[in-house]
Amino acid sequence: MSESSQRRLPRGRYALSREEVERIQRSRLCAAMAEVMAEKGYVATSVADVLQRSGVSRQSFYQVFESKLDCFMAAFDTAGDLLIQRLLEMVGADEHGVPGPAMAGDPLQRFEMAFTAYLEALAIEPAYTRLFLIEVYAAGSEAMGRRSELQAAITASFADLMGVTDEAGRFACQMVVAATSTLVTKAVADNDLEGLRAIGPPVIDHVRTLWRAGAFGPQDGRPGSS
Incomplete structure (x- = not known):
């Protein structure tokens, strides 16, 4: 269920x-922005569309955001936060982002x-994922x-995950x-x-091949280098 359809503010006085x-x-407007854009695209989405989907008044919108772009940027940040949150949950990390025992294997594991987990996180939040990956191109510089x-x-996190420290290895991470x-x-x-989930096995196999070929830099003493 989307946030825009959750927790409506009661009419009249309320103790908030x-x-x-x-x-x-803000949460409802960001969710509504993602939902409407998933259907209509950034260019065709208007503030009125977002207001209708969220149930927030125009006056309240402009108390929170300066423009459609401002709302989009907030929704983009929400998309990134959601992705990270889902990813941490799936790999068993704690609230500080420290990985659980399941992530203690060698770099390839x-x-x-x-x-x-990353692909599954993208699949779980399709509206925010579309905003994050596609509609961002239409929203400007x-x-x-x-x-x-x-x-x-993300590239830096990938390199850290793999234990890559040299410049050539970091560039390989950037390309991946x-x-x-x-x-x-x-x-x-x-x-x-x-199809999104199916990307996993071939990419994982390709990274294994690159790793064993030394594309990520010196591997002496690292698990999985043989």
Whole structure:
């Protein structure tokens, strides 16, 4: 169930602080933005569409956001937070992001578990995933800049997960993340969630091949290098 259809504010007086009311409205507006754009695309989505889907008034919208783009950027950040939250839950990490015992294997085992969880996290939140991967291209340079920053953070996390520290290995991680982005974007654009999940095995096998070929840099003493 989407957040836009959850927890309607009661009519009349209610015992909520202004900050709590704004938080609930922001959450509903972000969810509505993602839902409507999944159906109509960024360009065709209007503030009126978001208001109708969320049940929030126009006055309240402009108390929270300056524009449609401002709402989109907040929804984009929500999409990233949701993805990370789902991913941490699936790999058994705690609230501080510390991986659980299941992630204590060798680098290739860790990658397989994390990548499978990543694809499942994308499939669980299709509206936010579409916003995150596709509609961001239509939202302009500010949104694309935010996407580039997030992709760089994902690349760094991937390298850390694999224990890669040298420049050549980090570049290999960057290429894997960029290629994965292209593959998952097509599946999401086609609304093919099974196709999205099916990306996992061939990518995992390819990363294994690259790892054993030394594409991620020196592997002496690392588990899984033989």
